[in-house]
Amino acid sequence: MFFVSIFITLFESSADTLLAFLKDAPVLVVVMTFxxxxxxxxxxxxxxSAIILNWRPGKPLQPEQKIPLLVPLYLLAPLVLWxxxxxxxxxxxxxxxxxxxSIVNxxxxxxxxxxxxxxxxxxxxFYLGWCKWQQCNFKRVPSILLPTLLIALFVGGIEELVFRGFIFTELEQDYPxxxxxIISSLIFALLHLVWEQHETIPQLPGLWLMGMVLVLARFADRGNLGIAWGLHAGWVWAIATLDTAELITYTSTVSEWYTGKHKKPLAGLAGIICILGTGVILWLFSEYF
Structure with a gap:
């Protein structure tokens, strides 16, 4: 009991020291500490997980290898914020x-x-002839709708809590x-490079713009994360469903910079237009949300 009491005293002292440090530190230090x-x-x-999955640094991660690595990482974020x-x-x-x-609505x-x-x-x-539907693959859709929905809600919720919630709120204390x-969206975009660089680099402008629109979504929702979470989850769910079921193929009638470099919508004009259009809707109709 004596050692337990010493441990508790030291822990409380360390917590008080950390709190005092964070409250006096520049906001970027707080973000980096997180x-x-x-x-x-x-x-x-x-x-x-890497040992079990037989993965080594520099070796490309396969989609089935990302989930065991991502789930613990994302589960820890709310615990750190708690x-x-x-x-x-x-x-x-x-x-x-x-x-x-209200957050559900x-x-x-x-x-x-x-x-x-x-x-x-x-x-x-589709009507412009840039892509075509693979109708034979529609039978795959029912089995993947729920799993992709759960993943989309999970990923979207955690990322919004971290980037449009914690990081943006903290930065807002010291900056306009x-x-x-801009900074929180830049961090959001750049951190996507951790998992894949080759396909992510062309998406960086789109990811940054996506972050900006999601900040706008938080303002449209009177400071809450509901709309931003829903938008993020909706985009992830729709794209994941299309990709997993292989529902579309591109016809190559136009440059992939129109449809999306490496078949990633955010790396092309179509995805940018989608994000910008969403931003315009949020801007024009925010008073009705």
Whole structure:
């Protein structure tokens, strides 16, 4: 009991020291501290997972290998933010994650808007002859709808909590809103390079623009994350469903910079138009949300 009491005293003292340091530190230091703790906690799990999956640095990750690495990483993010909350720094509600029915309504609204935007874009590409449907693969859809939906909600929720919630809110304390939006969106885009560089580099402008529109979605939702979460999840779900079921093929009648470099919509004009169109809708109709 004596050693336990000493441990508790040291832990509380360290927590108070860390809290005092974070409250006085520049906001970018706070953000870097969050990422450092997050990665530090995930690293042992990642090492064990990499050994089990027989993956080595420099070796491309296969889609089936990413999930065992991503799930623990994403599960740890709310725990780290909860630790910040426990230290008395900020609450989840400060980051736009509210515990009431309004976030569900906003989530559904954003999800519908995200999916409809992609439906419109791919429908236009179909009529322009840029792509064609693989009707023989439609039978694959029912079995993948629910898994991809759960993954999309999970990934979208965690990424919105971290980037449009924690990072944007913290940056907003020291910088004008537009600067905080630019920096948080840039961090969001660049961190996608961690998993894949070759296919991600052409998507960087689109990912940055996506981050900016999702910040706008938070403002449209009166500071909450519901619409942003729904948009993010809707985009991920629709693209993951199309890719997993192999529902479309591109006809190569135009440059892939129109349809998306490496078959990634955000790396092409069509994806950029989809994101911009969503931003315009949020801007024009935010008072009705």
């Amino acid at each position: 990422f450092t703790v997050w990665v530090f906690l995930w690293l042992p799990v990642a090492i064990v 630790g910040i909350n426990w230290l008395g720094f900020r609450a989840f509600s400060d980051y736009g994650f509210v515990k009431n029915s 906003s989530l559904l609204l954003g999800f519908g808007l995200g999916v409809l935007g992609l439906v419109a874009v791919f429908t236009c590409q 809103i537009w600067v905080a939006a």
